[in-house]
Amino acid sequence: MSSSMGKTIGKNIIRMILLVIAVSIAAFTLMTLSPIDPLQANVGQAALGSMSQEQIAKLEEYWGVGQPPLQRYLAWAKDFFTGDMGVSLLYRQEVSKVIAVKLGNSMFLMVMAWVFSGILGFVLGAVAGMHRGRAADKIIRGYCLTVSSTPAFWIAMLLLIVFGVWLKVLPIGLSVPIGVEASGVTFLDRVRHAILPAVTLSITGISNIALHTREKMIDIMESDYVLFARARGESNWQIFKNHGFRNVIGPAMTLQFAAISEIFGGSVLVEQVFSYPGLGQAAVSAGLGSDLPLLMAITIISALFVFGGNLIANILYGVIDPRIRKGEKAV
Amino acid sequence: MEKNTSPVLEIRHMNISFLQYEKGFRQVELPVISDLNLTIEEGEMVAVVGSSGSGKSLLAHGVMGILPYNASMGGEMIYRGQPLTRKRIQKLRGNEIVMVPQSTSYLDPLMKVGQQICKGSRDEEKKKKLNQIFHRFSLEEKVQQQYPFELSGGMTRRIMISTALIENPRLVIADEPTPGLHLKMAKRAMEHFRQLADMGAGVLVITHDLELALETADKVVVFYAGHTIEEANASDFKEVSLLRHPYTRALWKAIPQNGFESIPGIQPYVKEMPKGCPFAPRCEKRTAECEGEIPYRKVRDGYVRCLYDA
Ligand SMILES: Nc1ncnc2c1ncn2[C@@H]1O[C@H](COP(=O)(O)OP(=O)(O)OP(=O)(O)O)[C@@H](O)[C@H]1O
Ligand SMILES: [Mg+2]
Numbered sequence: 031m032s033s034s035m036g037k038t039i040g041k042n043i044i045r046m047i048l049l050v051i052a053v054s055i056a057a058f059t060l061m062t063l064s065p066i067d068p069l070q071a072n073v074g075q076a077a078l079g080s081m082s083q084e085q086i087a088k089l090e091e092y093w094g095v096g097q098p099p100l101q102r103y104l105a106w107a108k109d110f111f112t113g114d115m116g117v118s119l120l121y122r123q124e125v126s127k128v129i130a131v132k133l134g135n136s137m138f139l140m141v142m143a144w145v146f147s148g149i150l151g152f153v154l155g156a157v158a159g160m161h162r163g164r165a166a167d168k169i170i171r172g173y174c175l176t177v178s179s180t181p182a183f184w185i186a187m188l189l190l191i192v193f194g195v196w197l198k199v200l201p202i203g204l205s206v207p208i209g210v211e212a213s214g215v216t217f218l219d220r221v222r223h224a225i226l227p228a229v230t231l232s233i234t235g236i237s238n239i240a241l242h243t244r245e246k247m248i249d250i251m252e253s254d255y256v257l258f259a260r261a262r263g264e265s266n267w268q269i270f271k272n273h274g275f276r277n278v279i280g281p282a283m284t285l286q287f288a289a290i291s292e293i294f295g296g297s298v299l300v301e302q303v304f305s306y307p308g309l310g311q312a313a314v315s316a317g318l319g320s321d322l323p324l325l326m327a328i329t330i331i332s333a334l335f336v337f338g339g340n341l342i343a344n345i346l347y348g349v350i351d352p353r354i355r356k357g358e359k360a361v
Numbered sequence: 362m363e364k365n366t367s368p369v370l371e372i373r374h375m376n377i378s379f380l381q382y383e384k385g386f387r388q389v390e391l392p393v394i395s396d397l398n399l400t401i402e403e404g405e406m407v408a409v410v411g412s413s414g415s416g417k418s419l420l421a422h423g424v425m426g427i428l429p430y431n432a433s434m435g436g437e438m439i440y441r442g443q444p445l446t447r448k449r450i451q452k453l454r455g456n457e458i459v460m461v462p463q464s465t466s467y468l469d470p471l472m473k474v475g476q477q478i479c480k481g482s483r484d485e486e487k488k489k490k491l492n493q494i495f496h497r498f499s500l501e502e503k504v505q506q507q508y509p510f511e512l513s514g515g516m517t518r519r520i521m522i523s524t525a526l527i528e529n530p531r532l533v534i535a536d537e538p539t540p541g542l543h544l545k546m547a548k549r550a551m552e553h554f555r556q557l558a559d560m561g562a563g564v565l566v567i568t569h570d571l572e573l574a575l576e577t578a579d580k581v582v583v584f585y586a587g588h589t590i591e592e593a594n595a596s597d598f599k600e601v602s603l604l605r606h607p608y609t610r611a612l613w614k615a616i617p618q619n620g621f622e623s624i625p626g627i628q629p630y631v632k633e634m635p636k637g638c639p640f641a642p643r644c645e646k647r648t649a650e651c652e653g654e655i656p657y658r659k660v661r662d663g664y665v666r667c668l669y670d671a
Contacts, residue, residue, distance in 0.1 A: 261422075261426075262454065263455020268480065273469050
């Protein structure tokens with residue numbers, strides 16, 4: 031078993047490296063083809079007009095205008111693989127530092143959303159699946175279908191209006207209070223600022239996991255083994271405890287780990303609406319501002335997250351399901 | 362048999378049909394069991410034999426109250442003198458009334474079999490009883506920690522039988538409990554059921570294996586295309602002339618020692634059910650009257666659904 035485990039790990043590392051290379055080439059190509067002129071975007075038309083030729087040439091060098099793309103890519107790749115992510119052109123700081131801060135903010139939000147949507151979505155899906163066709167199921171399914179056909183940014187704005195503007199119970203943006211020194215920011219402040227974006231992300235995340243859990247639960251409830259459990263006098267609760275939960279948790283966990291990519295994607299939009307200074311927002315500004323080193327790093331980190339989520343999902347499936355776990359041993 | 366108590370289970374004129382949608386939205390009713398009659402006394406072991414698709418499993422599911430949602434059931438079921446209503450079966454099943462299911466799919470693939478037999482309970486008494494059952498079935502104790510996919514067909518069969526033996530049932534309905542078991546193990550399983558009957562329970566064993574049934578059962582009920590066509594004492598099978606229905610006699614002749622003869626034709630499908638006697642198309646003795654109503658009548662301490670007595 032351990033040798034096959036080693037093989038799996040080795041295979042996945044190779045796959046990961048290939049993925050990083052492919053993603054970096056794709057991101058770089060898109061960036062090169064981007065119609066945005068970095069000087070106009072970052073310095074401004076008016077300022078450029080009043081500059082001398084030398085000044086412009088200096089700026090062009092800074093933003094990498096006119097350099098042959100292949101050479102530029104290789105230079106970046108060489109640095110990157112030796113552990114140097116470069117300096118962000120926009121933030122004028124090391125990319126690794128920028129990312130550490132932004133990722134910290136985003137993780138806070140995404141972990142909250144991921145855990146919340148996972149647990150709530152699972153519970154709602156299980157309840158709906160166990161009570162198929164009844165009122166609880168209709169309400170839950172109705173909610174899920176409505177939410178999954180509503181754009182995330184719209185939900186975000188709705189929440190912002192209700193809780194931030196009308197009720198004034200939660201802040202309307204950013205990750206810390208305005209005008210407070212960094213040392214004065216409490217953990218509670220951070221939580222308060224992350225609530226609305228996290229809730230927005232959760233609301234959209236719930237419907238996916240809930241609908242899938244429901245489908246799976248319905249299949250389980252129609253299975254012969256649940257029929258037999260009924261014939262053995264097991265109550266609905268016993269059926270859930272003995273058979274429903276056991277059979278649905280594996281697929282649900284797998285799905286939730288695979289859904290990391292969706293939460294990641296969703297956070298880009300949501301952070302934008304709430305001006306929440308996370309990785310998503312940094313990605314948008316890096317893209318629009320032609321900040322090549324930053325954008326490349328963010329892209330690769332995102333790819334690693336998605337890859338990691340899927341990898342955990344696959345491994346988890348083998349660990350949870352005895353047919354796979356023990357089957358491996360028998361071979 | 363002396364009758365000082367009411368039967369464990371009495372089924373009168375049971376019928377089961379399915380509502381099905383055919384070609385678009387036309388709803389058709391498919392009658393799969395018609396006028397089924399059956400009585401199980403205390404201490405009695407009744408075998409139900411019949412070919413595939415004759416409705417044996419549906420009978421079991423009908424009694425246990427687990428028919429699919431598109432099925433409807435009519436007739437009467439009396440359990441120990443009282444009608445077996447939906448509410449009553451829901452209360453009794455799993456302890457007083459137990460079923461042994463027909464196939465592996467009735468076991469939860471992700472639950473260890475020991476836990477599964479005990480329905481997840483950690484009761485010490487139950488565990489002791491489980492160990493005894495495993496011992497009698499020559500199953501190692503470590504099998505309790507295994508999952509259904511790790512077991513052989515014969516082991517699975519014994520696990521499914523154990524789900525019934527772990528309770529203290531007064532009515533056992535075993536749906537084909539022996540296929541896949543070696544003859545010795547199959548006989549041992551039947552002996553278990555015999556024991557339960559001797560201790561006062563009523564046992565209904567559904568089986569394909571007429572020979573095995575005859576060794577242990579008291580009575581044999583023969584199914585054909587959703588009808589009960591004969592109820593005979595096991596001893597009637599010693600002499601073919603004591604049997605009452607042409608189909609039962611055909612079954613008798615199909616037993617290896619009795620000639621291994623099979624009759625031509627197949628059981629009619631529900632949608633092409635002939636009027637009157639379902640066996641008529643294959644019967645040598647059929648007459649025009651066989652297309653009419655055939656009563657289930659008492660003949661020589663048994664029952665038969667045939668106009669012509671042997
Ligand atoms: N859900 C269903 N919908 C429609 N018809 C059904 C359904 N379940 C069973 N039937 C039909 O009812 C008839 C009896 O089925 P049943 O499973 O009781 O047969 P059986 O005697 O147990 O056969 P076997 O020996 O193969 O187990 C069959 O003709 C089958 O096609
Ligand atoms: Mg069957």
